[in-house]
Amino acid sequence: MTSRDNRLKRRTFLQQSVAGAALAGLTIVPRHVLGGAGHTPPSEKVNLACIGVGNRGWQLVQGMQHHNIVALCDVDEKYLGKASERYPGARKYNDFRKLLDWEENNIDAVVVATPDHVHVPATMMALKMGKHCYTEKPLGHNVYEVRQLTRVADRYGLATQLGNTGHSSRIYRGVVELIRAGTIGKVREVHAWCDNEWEDPPRVAAADGSRRGRNRPRETPPVPAYLDWDLWLGPAPYRPYHPTYHPMHWRGWWDFGNGRLGDMGCHLIDLPFTALDLRYPLTVEAVGPPAHPESAPPWLISKWTFPARGDLPPVELTWYDGNKRPELPRGVAPSDSRYPWYVLLIGAEGMLIAAMDTFRLYPEEKFAGVRRPRLPQAPSHADEWLAACKEGTPTGTHFGYSGPLTETVLLGTVAYRAGQKLQWDAENLKVTNCPEAERFIRRATRQGWTL
Numbered sequence: 001m002t003s004r005d006n007r008l009k010r011r012t013f014l015q016q017s018v019a020g021a022a023l024a025g026l027t028i029v030p031r032h033v034l035g036g037a038g039h040t041p042p043s044e045k046v047n048l049a050c051i052g053v054g055n056r057g058w059q060l061v062q063g064m065q066h067h068n069i070v071a072l073c074d075v076d077e078k079y080l081g082k083a084s085e086r087y088p089g090a091r092k093y094n095d096f097r098k099l100l101d102w103e104e105n106n107i108d109a110v111v112v113a114t115p116d117h118v119h120v121p122a123t124m125m126a127l128k129m130g131k132h133c134y135t136e137k138p139l140g141h142n143v144y145e146v147r148q149l150t151r152v153a154d155r156y157g158l159a160t161q162l163g164n165t166g167h168s169s170r171i172y173r174g175v176v177e178l179i180r181a182g183t184i185g186k187v188r189e190v191h192a193w194c195d196n197e198w199e200d201p202p203r204v205a206a207a208d209g210s211r212r213g214r215n216r217p218r219e220t221p222p223v224p225a226y227l228d229w230d231l232w233l234g235p236a237p238y239r240p241y242h243p244t245y246h247p248m249h250w251r252g253w254w255d256f257g258n259g260r261l262g263d264m265g266c267h268l269i270d271l272p273f274t275a276l277d278l279r280y281p282l283t284v285e286a287v288g289p290p291a292h293p294e295s296a297p298p299w300l301i302s303k304w305t306f307p308a309r310g311d312l313p314p315v316e317l318t319w320y321d322g323n324k325r326p327e328l329p330r331g332v333a334p335s336d337s338r339y340p341w342y343v344l345l346i347g348a349e350g351m352l353i354a355a356m357d358t359f360r361l362y363p364e365e366k367f368a369g370v371r372r373p374r375l376p377q378a379p380s381h382a383d384e385w386l387a388a389c390k391e392g393t394p395t396g397t398h399f400g401y402s403g404p405l406t407e408t409v410l411l412g413t414v415a416y417r418a419g420q421k422l423q424w425d426a427e428n429l430k431v432t433n434c435p436e437a438e439r440f441i442r443r444a445t446r447q448g449w450t451l
Contacts, residue, residue: 046389047108049131051096051122054079054247056136057113060163061087063382070106073099076247077226094228096122100129107131109159109389117256118234120145124451127156132389134382136163137266138258139399139406143414144442147429148451150403159388161381161395162402164266166356168381172271174372175354179275183370184361185349187276188313192268193320194260195340214252214295217242235449252296258413259296260321264341265409266402269319271343271354274396276315278306279404280426286416288322298322302412319412335360414440 049071050061061069061083073093074080084092093099096118100110109132112122120140123133133153139162140146153160166172179187220240223229229241236255251257272278281304288297299322306315320326326344329351334342337355344353351362361367379387381396388395397405407426415422418437424430431437445451 044390046132046386047106048111049073049099049107049109049126050083050111050113051099051126052111052113052115052118052136053083055113056163057111058083060111060113060134060136060382063380064111064386067386071099071102075228075231095231097125100125100131109133109386112136113163114234115232115250115256116258116262117141117236120149121235121449121451124149124152127152127158127160130156130158132159132385133399134161134163134385137402137406138262138409139266139402140410141256141258142441142443143407143410144429145451146403146406146410150399153399153403159385159392159395160399160402161385161388162266162397162399162406163381164270164397164402165381166267167270167274167396168378168384169356170375170378171354171357171359171372173375173378175271175352175359176275177373177375178352178361178370179345179347181373183350183367184345184347184352186313187272187345187347188315189346190272190276190315190317191320191326191344191346192265192272192317193325193342194264194268195321195323195325214292216294217244233446235445238446254294254296254417257296258410259300261300261302261319261409261412262296264321265319265412266406267356268341268343269317269409270397270405272315272317272345273405273408274401275345276306277309277312278315278317278408279309281306281317281408281411281424283421283423284408284411284415285421286412288416291417291419296413297416299324300412300416302415304408304412329362332362 046067047070048064048067050057050069051073053061053072053074054076058079069087069090071091071093072080072083072087073096075094080092080094084090091102110126112119112133112135114122116138119135123135126133140149216239219242221242223241227246232246245253245256251263252259257263283305284302286300286302288300291297301324302319304317306317308314318326332351332353334353335355335358337358339356342353342355344351350366353360361370378384385395387393411422411424414437417440418434420434422431422437423433425432429441431441
């Protein structure tokens with residue numbers, strides 16, 4: 001019997017158990033009787049395994065603790081120990097492959113919050129074993145592996161969700177409704193920017209004052225006793241341990257992350273992607289400091305062009321980071337926000353500029369009476385996924401949607417590293433005008449880590 005058969009068998013058993021209880025005159029106790037809105041009845045709880053429980057992973061575990069945390073995994077014993085103290089009944093693992101080999105009916109769903117380069121190996125193995133998956137953004141480290149994961153998710157039909165949490169917020173959903181309703185007319189131009197110069201890892205200015213990427217450190221300190229360095233590297237090419245990689249600065253190294261764009265792109269580009277029904281771009285180009293072979297730049301500007309979609313016109317979308325911004329139209333200013341991240345959509349009838357927690361319409365006098373649509377309260381991003389695990393309901397950033405979104409984001413760094421405007425054949429996963437870009441679309445994985 002396959003893992004998928006086992007999962008379906010368990011679901012059928014649960015459904016039959018509920019039906020049998022009803023026939024027997026028993027009652028499934030409502031949530032509010034058992035302890036209020038924050039309480040989840042035992043019959044509704046999902047058995048969760050959490051892969052990566054430090055930093056963002058720890059936040060996710062705490063946000064889902066109203067379900068059953070049955071297994072914890074991290075290559076860093078410090079993170080694993082902290083999580084285990086909070087959830088002493090959960091089994092502990094350093095290697096997610098051993099966790100997923102555990103008797104599978106003990107696990108319904110898996111949360112993946114490792115560094116980017118391990119997202120796809122862990123998520124793909126979990127899907128193939130019949131587990132629902134919530135994976136942090138970006139969905140993967142490179143375009144090829146993201147496409148493979150998207151195909152596997154489609155084949156298995158499980159509940160999936162990308163961890164770009166803003167997608168489920170009221171502001172996000174309201175702005176999407178305004179754009180789709182034609183409030184600012186047909187949109188052909190979008191700008192998204194993320195302030196703050198990218199300093200991960202920190203850089204030293206050259207003699208001429210410029211700053212590029214950073215070379216690998218030459219020092220080779222011993223691996224801390226609490227860290228399994230080989231497991232941390234996973235599918236990435238081997239290199240000696242250095243504290244500049246773990247725990248905080250791995251995003252700045254191409255082997256493990258994709259800089260600020262890889263960090264924030266799936267948050268900000270997600271908004272126009274949904275509102276304008278975007279999918280795969282036709283072209284992508286990028287500018288920044290001279291590309292460094294090892295590490296991401298302190299700033300980057302990437303541009304994608306998308307084709308017409310039905311009666312929606314072509315769209316040009318531009319990304320800026322490292323304190324770079326578009327030249328805003330006269331009178332247009334970012335809304336006051338706690339977050340220095342913005343999206344500007346320019347339509348035939350007006351403009352909308354949105355942050356994570358607010359938005360403005362321009363010209364202001366024209367839209368003075370327009371308000372954000374009143375939308376029903378939605379569950380949190382994680383709770384939407386947890387409900388889908390139990391009930392089969394849809395999720396907003398399932399992998400069929402977030403796969404193309406992540407591919408688009410990662411193509412921005414591919415164009416930058418290739419140093420050329422790329423023509424993209426999405427169907428065949430090929431850059432048609434720049435064969436040398438292929439090494440940034442797909443990379444070889446270390447032995448033992450083949451997808």
